[in-house]
Amino acid sequence: xDDRKVYVIPCSGIGKAxxxxxxEATYRVVEDERPGCADTICLGLLTLGDEEAEAKLQEADVxxxxxCAKDCARKNVEASGKPPTIxxxxxxxxxxxxxxxxxxVLDIGEGGRKLAxxxxxxxxxxxDELRNECGxxxxxxxx
Amino acid sequence: xxxxTRPTKVGVLPCSxxxxxxxxxxxNAVRLVMEKYRPGLVVSLCLPLYLAxxxxxxxxxxxxxxxxxxxxxxxxxxxxxxxxxxxxEASIDVRALLEQWGVTESLSRSHPGPIEDELxxxxxxxxxxxxxxxxxxxxxxxxxx
Numbered sequence: 160x161d162d163r164k165v166y167v168i169p170c171s172g173i174g175k176a177x178x179x180x181x182x183e184a185t186y187r188v189v190e191d192e193r194p195g196c197a198d199t200i201c202l203g204l205l206t207l208g209d210e211e212a213e214a215k216l217q218e219a220d221v222x223x224x225x226x227c228a229k230d231c232a233r234k235n236v237e238a239s240g241k242p243p244t245i246x247x248x249x250x251x252x253x254x255x256x257x258x259x260x261x262x263x264v265l266d267i268g269e270g271g272r273k274l275a276x277x278x279x280x281x282x283x284x285x286x287d288e289l290r291n292e293c294g295x296x297x298x299x300x301x302x
Numbered sequence: 303x304x305x306x307t308r309p310t311k312v313g314v315l316p317c318s319x320x321x322x323x324x325x326x327x328x329x330n331a332v333r334l335v336m337e338k339y340r341p342g343l344v345v346s347l348c349l350p351l352y353l354a355x356x357x358x359x360x361x362x363x364x365x366x367x368x369x370x371x372x373x374x375x376x377x378x379x380x381x382x383x384x385x386x387x388x389x390x391e392a393s394i395d396v397r398a399l400l401e402q403w404g405v406t407e408s409l410s411r412s413h414p415g416p417i418e419d420e421l422x423x424x425x426x427x428x429x430x431x432x433x434x435x436x437x438x439x440x441x442x443x444x445x446x447x
Contacts, residue, residue, distance in 0.1 A: 170350045171318040173329060182320060186412035201319035203378030206353040207385075231350035238354075265333050 164198045165286045166216055168243075169224040170232035171202060176261035177249040178226025180271050180278070184249075185224060187279035193286050196297035206235040213239060220244040220289045222282055245285055252278055308443040309366040312340075312391075312433050315347040316371040317379040323409035324373030324396040327418060331396075331425035332371055339430045343437075343444065353382055363387035367436050369429060373397060391441070392432045396425055 169185045172178035189197045205212045216239070223232035223243045233246040252274060253260065261271030290297040316332040319325025335344050347368070352359045363383060370380035370393040380393045400421065407417055414422070436442050 169320060171320055171325075171329065172348045172350055173316060173318060173332060173346045174348050183412075185320065190412055199320045201317070201321045201325060201376075201378065203317050203319060203349050203353065203382065204321075204376055206350075207376075207378055207381055209376065229351060229354065231348075231354040234354045235350055265330060265337070 163219050164196055164215075165193075165220045165222060165244075165289055167197055167199050167222045167224065167282060168202055168205070168232050168236060169199070170226050170230075172226045172229075172231065173264065175226045176264050176267055176271060177253065179264050179267045180249050180261050180275050181224035181226045181232075181247075183267060183272065183275035184278035184282065187275055188282045188286070192279055192283040193297055196290060197286055202232060202235055205239045208239070213241075216241045222285060223247065224249065224278065224282075226250075244289065245282075247278065247282070249274070249278065308441070310343075310443045310445070311345045311366050312343060312436055312442055313347050313363050313366045313368040314344050314371060314429060314433075315349060315352065315363070315368055315379045315383055317373050317377075318349055319373045319378065321411065322373050322397075323411040323418065324400070326373075326411045326414060327396050327409075327422050327425055328371045328373045328379075328394075330414065330419075330422040331429060334422060334426035335429045335433070339426060340433055343442070344429075344433060349379055349382060352386065360386045367391040367441050369393065369432050369436075371396065371425070371429060391436060394425065394428060394432070399425065399428065 167185045169181035221243045222245045224247045225232045259270040259274040262268035316328035318329040364387045368390045370390045372379045374397045
C-alpha cells in the first residue's frame with residue numbers, strides 16, 4: 160500500500176478571519192474527512208528549511224489554502240522547492256458563498272465554519288482524485 | 303537638537319504552527335493581547351507574510367521591538383525575525399512554558415476547549431508581562447499614561 164500523504168497547508172495568517180477559515184478547513188480535511196491519507200505541516204517550519212518537513216513533502220502532493228490575495232502559503236511552499244499541486248483562496252469561495260462570511264480571527268462564527276466545510280469537501284474530493292491517479296484510493300479508508 | 307524618536311508599538315510574531323496544539327495557542331494568545339489586553343500598543347506580525355518576503359512586514363520589524371512567540375523549540379518565529387529583521391527583544395517557547403506549568407493534558411490543535419482557552423489566556427498574560435517590561439524599560443513610547 161502506498162502510504163504517501165497529501166499535505167494540506169493553510170497560510171494561517173494572523174490578521175484575517177479568512178485565514179482562520181483556511182486553517183479550519185485544513186483540520187476538517189486531515190482530522191475528519193480524510194484522516195488516513197491527508198496531513199498538515201507547519202508552514203513556518205517548511206519555509207525555514209527544516210529537513211524533516213522538506214523530506215515529508217518530497218514525494219507528496221501539496222494543497223495550499225490562502226486567506227488573502229498575498230498567497231503566502233502557495234508562495235512559501237513554492238519557495239521550499241515543492242510547487243503545490245493545487246492552490247485555493249478562501250476569497251474565491253467567499254465570492255460564491257457571500258452569505259458565509261466569517262466573523263473574526265478568533266471566532267469565525269457559523270458562517271465561517273460552513274465556509275470551511277465547503278472548502279474541506281472540495282479538498283477531500285481532490286485528495287481522492289490524486290490518490291486514484293496514483294492507484295491508492297483514499298475515500299472510504301476510514302469507514 | 304535632534305530628538306530621539308522611540309517606537310510607539312510592540313511587534314508580536316506568533317509561529318501559528320498548524321501541526322501542533324501549541325501553535326494554535328500562540329495564535330490565539332497573540333490575538334488576545336491585541337484585542338483584549340493591549341489594544342493599540344501591540345501589532346501582530348504575520349509569519350507567512352513575513353517569510354514570503356513582504357518588505358513592509360520585515361521593515362516594520364526592524365523599527366519596533368519584537369517579541370517572538372513560538373509553539374515549540376524549533377523557534378520558527380524567533381529564527382525568522384533574526385534572519386530577516388534582527389534580534390528579538392524577547393521570545394517565548396510555549397511548549398517549555400507548559401512543561402514549567404506542569405500541563406500534562408493532551409491538547410487539541412483544531413478544537414480548542416476550556417483547557418486550551420485557559421492556556422491561551424495564560425500565555426497572553428506572559429506576553430503582556432514582556433510588553434509591559436519593554437514599556438518600563440523605555441523602549442516603547444506610550445502616549446497618555
